Amino acid sequence: MRIETYYSHLGKSPTVGALLLDRLRRMHIEPLLLALLLLVMAAGVVILYSASGGSDSLILRQAIRLAVAILAMIMVAQIRLRHLMAAAPAIYVIGLILLLLVLVVGDSGGGATRWLNLGFIRFQPAEIMKLGVPLMLAWLLSSERATPDMTKVVASLLLVLAPLALIFLQPDLGTAVLIGASGAFVLFFSGLKWRYIFGAAAAMAGALPLLWARMHSYQQQRVLTFLNPEADPLGSGYHIIQSKIAIGSGGLFGKGWLQGTQSQLDFLPERSTDFIFSVACEEFGLLGVLPLIALYLAIVLRGLYIAARCDDHFGRMLAAALSLTFFVYTAVNIGMVSGLMPVVGVPLPLISYGGTSMVTLLISFGMIMSIHTHKTQPLYGANL
Amino acid sequence: MAHRPERLVANREFRLRLWVAVLGCFLICGLLTLRLVRLQVTDHQNFTTQSENNRIRITAAGALRGKIFDRNGVLLATNDPSFALELLPTKITDIDATLAELGELIELSPDEIARFRKLRKRLSRYSAIPLKFAMDEQELATIAANQTRLPGVRISNSSTRSYPQGSATAHVVGYTGKISAADLERIDSNAYRGFDQIGKVGIERSYEQQLHGEQGFNQVETDASGRTLRVIKTDAAIPGNDIYLTVDLQLQQAAVKALAGRAGSVVALQPATGEVLAMVSQPDYDPNLFVSGNASSAFGALSSNQKRPLFNRAVQGQYPPGSTVKPQLAMAGLEYGVITPSQQYFCPGYKQLSPNSRKYRDWKRGGHNHTNMRKAIAESCDVFFYELALSLGVDKIHDFLGLFGLGETTGLDIIGEKSGLLPSRGWKQAMYGEPWYRGETLNIGIGQGFMLTTPLQLAVATATIANRGERPKPRLARAFSDPISDERQLTLPEQMPPVVLRDSSHWQHTVQAMTDVLQSPSGSAHRISTNMPYTAAGKTGTSQVFGLDPDSEYGEVPAEERLRDHALFVAFAPIEKPEIAIAVVVEHGGSGGRIAAPIARTVMDAWLLGTAGTYQPSSNAGIRANANSTSASNNQGESPNLSAALGSEAHHAH
Known part of the structure; x- marks a missing residue:
């Protein structure tokens, strides 16, 4: 039903706001999610301006990235769910092949081999897998309505572990954690029996020593540093100590925008990327960052709500898993800069400077929007 | 509709799991908030003190670039010490007055002042902003004599590339220049922290890897506004390799x-x-x-030359x-x-x-x-x-x-x-x-x-x-x-x-x-x-x-x-x-x-x-x-x- 018809039944003409919302829905853009994302991005640009020491050119580059990512999101939102589902295995397989290629012919930087150079563009195939793994698992498990049978569970585990192992070898612990989490979430929502879930959790705890042995020395160092940062205050503990000082000295109200001494005087390392949340804490204080955390939470809840409203099993598993992965992303970053977790090199989503993960992230929101806006014809007043 | 009951069960199970997830999110957010409260409220005083006493900083220092010689060891490219005049905006109450005062002591061209103003807009307010490069000895002496009257004005020393043979070997040796956005595309920016020059053409470009060297790191003690007081520890930079050319x-x-x-x-x-x-x-x-x-x-002048x-x-x-x-x-x-x-x-x-x-x-x-x-x-x-x-x-x-x-x-x-x-x-x-x-x-x-x-x-x-x-x-x-x-x-x-x-x-x-x-x-x-x-x-x-x-x-x-x-x-x-x-x-x-x-x-x-x-x-x-x-x-x-x-x-x- 067209909005004009709906309002004419009511005997009124539509308001500008109603027309705009209708327009957005027809473009398959979910207005509330879009508004929340834009709010976080806007806050991010303000924080980044300060973190970069007031660099206009850096802000400009970030703005271009954000625009590209939003465009990608809108484009992906146009794809119907069944097309997305049909493409899932292909996306996964291509991602896996590219990950293998990285090990053979990848570009190195900073002690890790993560990039593929196609001549005109250099990118991380692990990014594709951030989408490929949840898509593939949701595709595999979507036919099951109640609980998936054992063969499919084992197949799912293998499908998660294969790319995980390849990414672990690069090495890129942060991305491996995120992809592992996204796979686990799909399994969780597929209806896997609770006893398996608890069993797996116990097994993971048992496997930790093995994982430790396979870690690179710098990864082990990060964990040791996390456990006792003061042991080496000017060495590897430096990052986390300076970050905690930045957060703590910000207090309730913060030191003011562009006034953070920790960030502006270069004490805080990587302040435009991984440690940008500490800059926000130092300059805007607890009362400044709590609303930001609330915004992130709202985005996740909106994603979970969309999953709840979706009556397609593939769609709802995907929406729920992608939303929760986004939450893990955020929580891991905040946890690591505040000293709750080891530093695993996960940027703050939507805010940290850098382009690789931004596009992937917004593509995942494009999928969530598609899930919500394609499922039924919009019924005005009934389904907001 | 035989599947109906099973589907309802599955729906109820899915809803349940969503609620578990929501609960988990709230719990973790609560945990993070508690952590922030602990740092920013409970321990705030402690961290404020630490922040004020935060004097030790780690800075990267560029390495000395390798020299270039001809086949008999005649110097074609080397590094000369150079002194630049820098201003620290946070230490200066009236920038214009300081600029005017400096202008009376030494010669400042309008170009130099314009460049200074442009850099000031672009750089962080805590960083030192260069005003004049390649100061000669007389200028250095003048500034030194008036140092007390000029708070926030300092001389920094660095080295600049110089080509003793000038144009004779220009097309072989090439030259270095400021690292540009295009250069950043092809280098590992971490390896260039502390450097601002990179080989642009000629030998300077093609043997950049050899000439470049590895940066060192200094632990420096600073005062509350970020001015360096003393260097505590230095991991010395490794100078780049010298190159001997086949050219005579x-x-x-x-x-x-x-x-x-x-x-x-x-x-x-x-x-x-x-x-x-x-x-x-x-x-x-x-x-x-x-x-x-x-x-x-x-x-600009050289590239537009017919x-x-x-x-x-x-x-x-x-x-x-x-x-x-x-x-x-x-x-x-x-x-x-x-x-x-x-x-x-x-x-x-x-x-x-x-x-x-x-x-x-x-x-x-x-x-x-x-x-x-x-x-x-x-x-x-x-x-x-x-x-x-x-x-x-x-x-x-x-x-x-x-x-x-x-x-x-x-x-x-x-x-x-x-x-x-x-x-x-x-x-x-x-x-x-x-x-x-x-x-x-x-x-x-x-x-x-x-x-x-x-x-x-x-x-x-x-x-x-x-x-x-x-x-x-x-x-x-x-x-x-x-x-x-x-x-x-x-x-x-x-x-x-x-x-x-x-x-x-x-x-x-x-x-x-x-x-x-x-x-x-x-x-x-x-x-x-x-x-x-x-x-x-x-x-x-x-x-x-x-x-x-x-x-x-x-x-x-x-x-x-x-x-x-x-x-x-x-x-x-x-x-x-x-x-x-x-x-x-x-x-x-x-x-x-x-x-x-x-x-x-x-x-x-x-x-x-x-x-x-x-x-x-x-x-x-x-x-x-x-x-x-x-x-x-x-x-x-x-x-x-x-x-x-x-x-x-x-x-x-x-």
Whole structure:
């Protein structure tokens, strides 16, 4: 039903706001999610301006990235769910092949081999897998309505572990954690029996020593540093100590925008990327960052709500898993800069400077929007 | 609807799990909030104290860039200490007043003030902003004397690149500049923390990895506003490696002088090893201009200069080779059995493809009469090569000349080299979608038409004849030297696929004819053989800049200089144990024999002859004397001889 018809039944003409919302829905853009994302991005640009020491050119580059990512999101939102589902295995397989290629012919930087150079563009195939793994698992498990049978569970585990192992070898612990989490979430929502879930959790705890042995020395160092940062205050503990000082000295109200001494005087390392949340804490204080955390939470809840409203099993598993992965992303970053977790090199989503993960992230929101806006014809007043 | 109940159960289960997830999210958010409350409220006072006492900072410091020397250890690129005037905005209450005060003490140009204001907007408010670079001693003294009156004004010392030989080696050494956005695309930005310069062209660019070094880190104690009080601990930077080039500065300067300001290029190689002894491109520029604070205006002026001084003609200039490729063409004729060494063509002064058609003229109006290969090369007869080219066909010419490295980059170790053009039927079909015409084959026979070569390619092709088939890969870097351990590592000469002929006597016929170019009274470069104490073989070339109307009188000199022919000359000497191969191109120089050949003679003399003007094979005469002990031992890798030579000379330079 067209909005004009709906309002004419009511005997009124539509308001500008109603027309705009209708327009957005027809473009398959979910207005509330879009508004929340834009709010976080806007806050991010303000924080980044300060973190970069007031660099206009850096802000400009970030703005271009954000625009590209939003465009990608809108484009992906146009794809119907069944097309997305049909493409899932292909996306996964291509991602896996590219990950293998990285090990053979990848570009190195900073002690890790993560990039593929196609001549005109250099990118991380692990990014594709951030989408490929949840898509593939949701595709595999979507036919099951109640609980998936054992063969499919084992197949799912293998499908998660294969790319995980390849990414672990690069090495890129942060991305491996995120992809592992996204796979686990799909399994969780597929209806896997609770006893398996608890069993797996116990097994993971048992496997930790093995994982430790396979870690690179710098990864082990990060964990040791996390456990006792003061042991080496000017060495590897430096990052986390300076970050905690930045957060703590910000207090309730913060030191003011562009006034953070920790960030502006270069004490805080990587302040435009991984440690940008500490800059926000130092300059805007607890009362400044709590609303930001609330915004992130709202985005996740909106994603979970969309999953709840979706009556397609593939769609709802995907929406729920992608939303929760986004939450893990955020929580891991905040946890690591505040000293709750080891530093695993996960940027703050939507805010940290850098382009690789931004596009992937917004593509995942494009999928969530598609899930919500394609499922039924919009019924005005009934389904907001 | 048998599935209905099961589906409802599944829905209820899914909802339950969503609620678990929501609960989990709230729990974790609560945990993070508690953590922030702990840091920002409970421990706030503690962290504020720590923040105020935070005095120790880790800063990256760039490494000293490696120096560049010529083959004898003469300094070509080095680092000079330089002092810059910087302002700390946080320490200054009234910037304009400070600027005015400084302006009375020392000279400040409007450009410097404008640049300062621009940087101030761009840089963090806590960083020091440079106002004036390259302060001289008097200015330093003035500022020091008034230091107390000028809070927030300081002098920083650093080093800047300098090129003691200026323009003479500009096109070889290149220059460094500020790291640009484009540079960041191709480097690991972490490795460049603390650096602000990067090699832009020439050796500075292609051996960036060697020259660059590794940055060090300083732990510095600062005051509350970020000013450095003292350095606590230093992880010293590792300076970059020094590079010794194959170029000989004296020979390079001799070549610059011989060109006498004409636009063009001289490339001299050591035939056996491919070492570039001299590589000159004129007009040139002073690379020191790029180092000063006004690099961008200097670059703007140079790049908009109509004479194109930044253009490296030696490797990027593509010229029709003209008659300089006739020796190779004659060899192609011998190799493919199209001619014999004694075979003659009749030259009436022109060639027609059919009666009454267009006349392809010889440079000599009356013609050369009956001409064999030897005479055709010596006198540069065109009609002989028209006939030869027609018999060979363009594809055979393409294949054979390709063996000498024409039509492809030589592999010199600086970037930007052009490949020239060696046409073929297939190339023309792909490029223009047109078949090849016989008239075009005629043009190729005298190195005209589509054919293009760089001066470096001509030098390599000539060295290949000098070596009787061994094609060297030219190179500019001779050795790398670690400035701390003094360890030296030589680069090794590389050979390209050699030219192997069916009958090796063809080399002798060709070299014989090229000797006649100088020795025969009717040779086209006979004038330069006067009083030549060594043997030499060469070939002149005069290549057309544009297509002359075939019926106009050939040899008529166009009034405007830019329409005049390019003058070329290639040569090697001595004939039996060649020590130098050379290519000279003078843009719009006119006749190769008259203009280019004397330049080559001067350069060869400089390399081979002593002050007494005598030549002794592989002896201690000439510029090469210094280099000789090293060149002989080149293939055996590091020799005591070389170390001694490099070492002793290097110390002079330091």
